[in-house]
Structures are given as structure tokens and as C-alpha cells.
Amino acid sequence: MDRLRWRPREQQPETERTLSDHRDLGDDQPADEVRRRPEAAHAEDQTPHTNYRQIEDQRRREPAVQREDHVHARRLTHILDVTVIEVRDVTRRFGSFTALSHASFVVRSGEIVALLGPNGAGKTTASRIIAGILAPTEGDAIVDRISVRDDANAVRARCGLVTDSPALYERMSLRSYLTYFARMYDVPQPGPRIAQLVELMGLTSVLDRKLASFSRGMKQKAAIARALVHEPPVLLLDEPATALDPEMTQTFRELIVSLRAQHRAILLCTHDLDEAQRISDRVVIVDRGRIVREGATDELRSAGRPSFRAELVADEAPVRAALGTAGVTVESIAASNGRLEARWSSDDPAETNTRALRALLDAGARVVSLNLETRSLEDAYLAIIKESRQ
Numbered sequence: 251m252d253r254l255r256w257r258p259r260e261q262q263p264e265t266e267r268t269l270s271d272h273r274d275l276g277d278d279q280p281a282d283e284v285r286r287r288p289e290a291a292h293a294e295d296q297t298p299h300t301n302y303r304q305i306e307d308q309r310r311r312e313p314a315v316q317r318e319d320h321v322h323a324r325r326l327t328h329i330l331d332v333t334v335i336e337v338r339d340v341t342r343r344f345g346s347f348t349a350l351s352h353a354s355f356v357v358r359s360g361e362i363v364a365l366l367g368p369n370g371a372g373k374t375t376a377s378r379i380i381a382g383i384l385a386p387t388e389g390d391a392i393v394d395r396i397s398v399r400d401d402a403n404a405v406r407a408r409c410g411l412v413t414d415s416p417a418l419y420e421r422m423s424l425r426s427y428l429t430y431f432a433r434m435y436d437v438p439q440p441g442p443r444i445a446q447l448v449e450l451m452g453l454t455s456v457l458d459r460k461l462a463s464f465s466r467g468m469k470q471k472a473a474i475a476r477a478l479v480h481e482p483p484v485l486l487l488d489e490p491a492t493a494l495d496p497e498m499t500q501t502f503r504e505l506i507v508s509l510r511a512q513h514r515a516i517l518l519c520t521h522d523l524d525e526a527q528r529i530s531d532r533v534v535i536v537d538r539g540r541i542v543r544e545g546a547t548d549e550l551r552s553a554g555r556p557s558f559r560a561e562l563v564a565d566e567a568p569v570r571a572a573l574g575t576a577g578v579t580v581e582s583i584a585a586s587n588g589r590l591e592a593r594w595s596s597d598d599p600a601e602t603n604t605r606a607l608r609a610l611l612d613a614g615a616r617v618v619s620l621n622l623e624t625r626s627l628e629d630a631y632l633a634i635i636k637e638s639r640q
Contacts, residue, residue, distance in 0.1 A: 334359050334484060334515035335380055340389035342375050349375040351539040352389070357515045359483075362506065364530035364547070365519045366631055372539045373519040374413075377486045380517065382406045394483055407435065410482040414489035416473030420462035424453060424472055427461060428479055435480030447475040450505065452498065467493040474502065485509060488519040503529060527551075527627035535634055542638040550630045555595045557581075557623045558603060562590045564615035576609035578602060589618065 335357035342350040350372040357363045365373050378384045380391050382402035391398045393405045419427055425444065432440030448454050451471040456464070461472060470493045477485065487506070491499045507529055510516060520526055526533065526547070533550055535543040543550065562569060566583055569590060573580050581593045596602035603620065610617055625633075 332359055333357070334394055335517065336392040337376065337380065338390045338392065340376070340379060340386045340391060342372075342379060342384060343387045348539050350379070350536075353536065353539075353541050354389075355534045355541060355544055357484075357517050359515050360510055360513045361532065362510050362516045362518060362530045363532045363534060364526035365517055365534050365536065366521075366523070366526060367536040368635070371536045373536060374488055376536070377411070377488050377517060377519055380405075380484075381409045381411045381486050383411075407480075408482055409484045409486055410477035410480070411486045412470075412474050412477045412488065412490040414492040416469055416476075418461045418469055418472060421460060423458050423460055424448065424464075424475075425457045427472065428475060431476050432479045437480050440479065443479060443481075444475075447478060450501070451475050452501075465493075467495060467498070470494060471498065483514055485514055485516045486519075487516065489521065490518075491520075491522065491525065499525075523626070523628040523631055533627070533631075535631060537635055537638050540638075543634045547627060550634070551625055551627055553630065554625070554633065555597060556599050557593060557595045557625070558599065558620060559623050560592045560606070560610070560620045561618040562592060562610065562615050563588075563618060564590055564610070564613070566590060568613045569610065569615055572609040572613035572615065573606055576605040578606045578609075593623070 333356045337353055337355050340350055340353045341348065353372070353376060355363070365376060367373050375384065379386050379398065380393060382393075382398045382405040385399065385402075391405075394408045396404050396408070398405050419430075422430070428444045428447070429440055432444065437443060444457075445454075448457055451474060453468065453471055453475070456468065461469065464472065470490070474490060485506075491502055494502060503525065506516060506518070510529075510531075518526065518530060530547050533543075533545065533547050534541060545553075566585075569583065569592060570580060573592065573594070578594050578596075581595060583590055583592045585591075594602070594606070599622075607617060607620065
């Protein structure tokens with residue numbers, strides 16, 4: 251804390267809000283590589299305009315990350331449990347198609363939020379609006395207290411974006427590529443930071459090789475290193491583990507958790523529900539462009555009707571008869587390792603389970619255990635998606 255210092259925002263002249271045609275932006279093009287594009291007349295065909303001279307000027311006045319003696323020092327707002335990303339009633343249309351409709355959610359400092367949904371649900375659209383690549387047709391996104399509508403350049407400087415298909419400058423070596431982005435983000439003496447990242451990603455031996463010679467997995471690692479080179483307060487990860495081997499996936503998962511401990515705000519868009527269950531603090535589920543559920547990961551898993559599993563030593567027929575007599579609706583009975591596993595659900599566990607156990611004991615069954623089953627995030631997700639479509 252003694253290395254942290256508060257630097258008040260200097261008064262800046264109001265800049266012209268310019269938006270550009272989104273159709274010139276490739277779907278795989280990261281925020282770092284956006285170039286100036288022609289202006290468009292309609293909001294649904296616009297993305298924020300990039301002015302690199304303006305970015306450089308803003309960076310000199312108030313960098314997204316401030317350092318003392320080359321030590322990372324974040325502004326005080328990132329140490330506190332405050333809202334860093336706020337999506338406010340955002341709608342995004344592409345012509346007549348609505349990709350995102352009235353979406354609202356937040357991500358706080360030191361928090362990992364998993365954005366889940368089927369293909370085409372609007373996850374990538376949401377992350378690119380937050381990153382300042384796409385302009386919202388309606389609503390607004392606030393990143394580190396800055397509106398993407400007011401100052402998309404400053405928002406981009408505060409975000410690290412990793413997509414599932416990174417677009418790299420393949421004629422450059424990895425060293426030159428990371429140095430280029432480090433200097434763009436005004437990282438002083440980037441050499442040690444680059445060495446740290448390539449070692450973490452297992453790319454030290456190929457630091458001077460051209461990116462064109464990299465495998466897909468190696469390119470993904472390079473994109474992750476690029477996103478982290480300026481130590482941004484916000485990380486937007488869109489299927490970041492794509493093409494990574496299991497060992498590297500585990501390393502990257504541990505890295506994400508360590509970044510959470512450094513008070514970064516992390517939005518994880520993924521189809522890997524096991525990964526989301528392992529590391530996310532909260533979950534936002536989006537389907538057909540609308541947010542259908544939001545909550546803590548454990549709360550979503552425990553929501554719904556409680557389900558129970560009884561492990562028994564008995565024959566199936568008398569067990570079914572006993573539970574039926576007790577008024578318990580059996581969902582399944584299966585044999586496993588010489589024992590029966592009977593499952594049922596109840597809105598009144600105390601009453602139902604008492605009647606079930608009494609009936610089973612009266613029928614001569616030996617009860618080995620009776621446990622409350624916590625559904626996986628995958629089960630919860632599928633149930634929520636099914637419910638939203640009914």
C-alpha cells in the first residue's frame with residue numbers, strides 16, 4: 251500500500267465523439283489492432299473511432315496503470331471492492347438483427363464473472379462493446395469509470411482482450427510483437443515484463459521466432475501475453491483456453507485466479523462449464539440476446555428443487571413399493587457396486603425424507619447413506635436455458 255499513490259484526473263477538453271463503420275472490423279480482430287475507419291451515419295453501423303495520437307496524449311496525462319520504480323501500482327479504486335465494469339441497459343443491433351437486448355450486469359474488482367450462453371447468444375458482442383470495439387446501439391458500458399461512448403480510446407487502454415482466434419502480426423517475432431504493444435501502452439522498460447510473460451506461457455525458446463511459424467496453441471499463448479503486457483485492470487477473455495493443451499490450460503486457469511487476487515475485474519466468456527464452475531465467483535447467463543439469469547455460482551447450483559440420493563442394500567422391487575407407499579416419487583433407481591441408488595426430489599425435505607426412511611426401514615432395507623445432491627453448473631445452466639425458452 252505504501253507504493254500506491256493517488257493521481258487525480260486532470261481536466262481534459264471534451265473530445266469529439268466519433269464512431270466508425272463496424273463492418274470494416276474483422277470478427278477476430280482484437281482491440282489493440284483497430285485502425286481508423288470511415289465514419290458512418292447510423293448507430294447500429296458504428297464502432298468507436300480510434301485516434302492513436304489522442305491515445306498517446308491521454309496515456310501521458312493519466313495512464314491506465316501507474317508505476318513507481320517499475321513496480322506495478324494500481325489506482326486506489328482497484329484495491330477496493332468497487333464496480334469496474336458496468337453494462338447499462340445495452341442493446342446492439344446489426345441491421346434488423348438484435349444481437350444483444352437491454353443487457354445489464356456488473357463486474358467488480360477482484361471478481362471473475364462467467365458470461366455463459368449458447369453460440370450466437372450475444373456473449374462476444376457484449377465483450378466487444380465493453381472493450382470499446384463495438385458501439386452500443388442503445389445504453390452504455392462504463393469501464394473503470396469511463397463511458398465507451400465518451401472515450402473509447404481510454405477504455406481500450408484499460409482492457410486486455412483475448413479471443414478464441416487471435417489475429418497477430420505474423421511477420422514479427424514474438425519479442426518485437428510484445429515490445430510493440432508494450433510501448434503502445436507506455437510500459438517502461440518492457441524487457442523484464444516480456445521475459446516474465448513468455449516464461450509463464452512456455453515461449454522463451456521461441457521468443458525470436460516469427461509468429462507465422464507458431465502453432466495455433468502457441469499463437470493463443472502469444473495473444474494472452476499481449477493482453478497482459480500492460481497489466482490492465484480489466485481482462486476480457488473470450489474462450490481463452492481454445493487450442494491450449496491440458497497442462498497449459500491448468501496453468502492459465504491458475505493465472506486467472508492469481509489475477510483476481512490482484513484486484514482485477516475479469517469477464518470470462520466460455521463454453522467450458524467445468525472451468526466456469528471452478529473459478530468464477532458469479533455467473534451471467536445470456537440466451538438469444540437477453541440475460542436470463544444472474545447470480546453467485548454456488549447459488550445457481552443450489553437453486554431449484556432439492557434432490558436427494560439414498561444408497562441402500564436391498565432389492566429394487568420392495569424399495570419402489572416402500573417409497574410409493576410413503577408418497578415419495580422416485581426419479582431413478584440404479585444398481586451400483588452391489589447397492590441400489592435411489593433418487594427423489596422434495597420441496598419439504600424434512601417431512602419427505604422422514605417418511606421415506608421410515609418406509610425403507612419397515613421394508614427391511616438397510617440404509618447406507620442419504621445425501622443432498624448439489625447439481626453441477628452444467629445441470630443448472632441447462633435447466634435455466636430450458637426454462638427461459640418455455
